[in-house]
Amino acid sequence: MANPNVVVVGATGAVGRVFLRILEQRHFPVNRLRLCASPRSIGKRIKVNGDELPLEATTPEIFDDADFAFISASTAVSRELVPVAAQRGAFVIDDSSAYRMDPKVPLVVPEINPEDLEWHRNISAIPNCSTTQMVMALYPLHKANPIKRIIVDTYQAVSGTGTLAMEELREQSRSLLDGGAPKVAVYPHRIAFNVMPHIEPFMEDGYTREEQKMLYETRKIMHAPDIAVSATCVRVPVYLSHSEAVHVEFTEPMEPEEARDLMAAFPGVIVVDDPKKNQYPLAIDAADKDEVFVGRIRKDSSCANGIAMWVVSDNLRKGAATNAIQIAEEVVKRELLRPRG
Ligand SMILES: NC(=O)c1ccc[n+]([C@@H]2O[C@H](COP(=O)([O-])OP(=O)(O)OC[C@H]3O[C@@H](n4cnc5c(N)ncnc54)[C@H](OP(=O)(O)O)[C@@H]3O)[C@@H](O)[C@H]2O)c1
Structure with missing residues (x-):
């Protein structure tokens, strides 16, 4: 054509x-x-x-x-x-x-x-940007060993809210460093030098709409209507790239090495996982890149078939x-x- x-x-x-x-x-x-x-x-x-x-x-x-x-x-x-x-x-x-x-x-x-x-x-x-990076990391694992449950805490950049929020973080930071009183307009509270467990409105069940998206969108994309997802979505004073602490329970046991290999072989996912050398995904490194970065891959000591990991991606690009x-x-x-x- x-x-x-x-x-x-x-x-x-x-x-x-x-x-x-x-x-x-x-x-x-x-x-x-x-x-x-x-x-x-x-x-x-x-x-x-x-x-x-x-x-x-x-x-x-x-x-x-x-x-x-x-x-x-x-x-x-x-x-x-x-x-x-x-x-x-x-x-x-x-x-x-x-x-x-x-x-x-x-x-x-x-x-x-x-x-x-x-x-x-x-x-x-x-x-939603927070869903995309999570399913990119988890889908290759789910294909090998179906996921039963996900617990995810997000650390989401202000660019996820758009240009006005980026400007607000800039202005509030400048104002605070100059000893002034920052204006609050985009979010319900100051975001500069703060962390806010509130993204989008609260729903009847106590979760926010952003948190519900992570449940329903994950099920639809992965064709997995029974996966359980409990998310806590948090806004942090970072310009670009969302980070997520993800805890996954599989049907069968999963070794961290196997999880690492499956994710590393999946297109668009890069494993950065050598904590002893201080190597793990960082928001500043993921910015302006298309890939989803995964690290801190380890057994979840609280769950027999569990794996924990840290997932980072540029919300404006892959997100x-x-x-x-x-x-x-x-x-x-x-x-x-x-x-x-
Ligand atoms: N930011 C993210 O990480 C992200 C990730 C996934 C999905 N999304 C979705 O992407 C969309 C855009 O988000 P954003 O972060 O880019 O927001 P943004 O920075 O606030 O940009 C909004 C854009 O929409 C335009 N616009 C506003 N009202 C309009 C109208 N009546 N007709 C035509 N254009 C209009 C604005 O134009 P002006 O400049 O003229 O106001 C601006 O270009 C949202 O639906 C958001 O949920 C965002």
């Missing part, structure tokens, strides 16, 4: 800007690229592949000649735009949580369940933009784009 026309909604955002960089880095073939953002940004320009492209209004008509629409704005914007773009013929890759649990929408991590794209209806969702572009690459490879008209 001819190179696809692509529309990116949310091109000025934390994910959108990284997305445009990765489009260049992966040489994703594009015929015509159009960029959209909120009305605030109309008229501004962004440089992509050496061209200064204007930010355009997000009208329904903009999707008329689009083959792919990457929508990376907010859940509310996705609820409105995803059906419009899909109905006008674009294959929509949606970064928000709006359609992730819709049974008619595949939720895809291309290394794990690319075949789910075969039943698409012009829409695929990407998972969002890279995964979205990989889905588009898979759609092209499998010739799943429906003929326009």
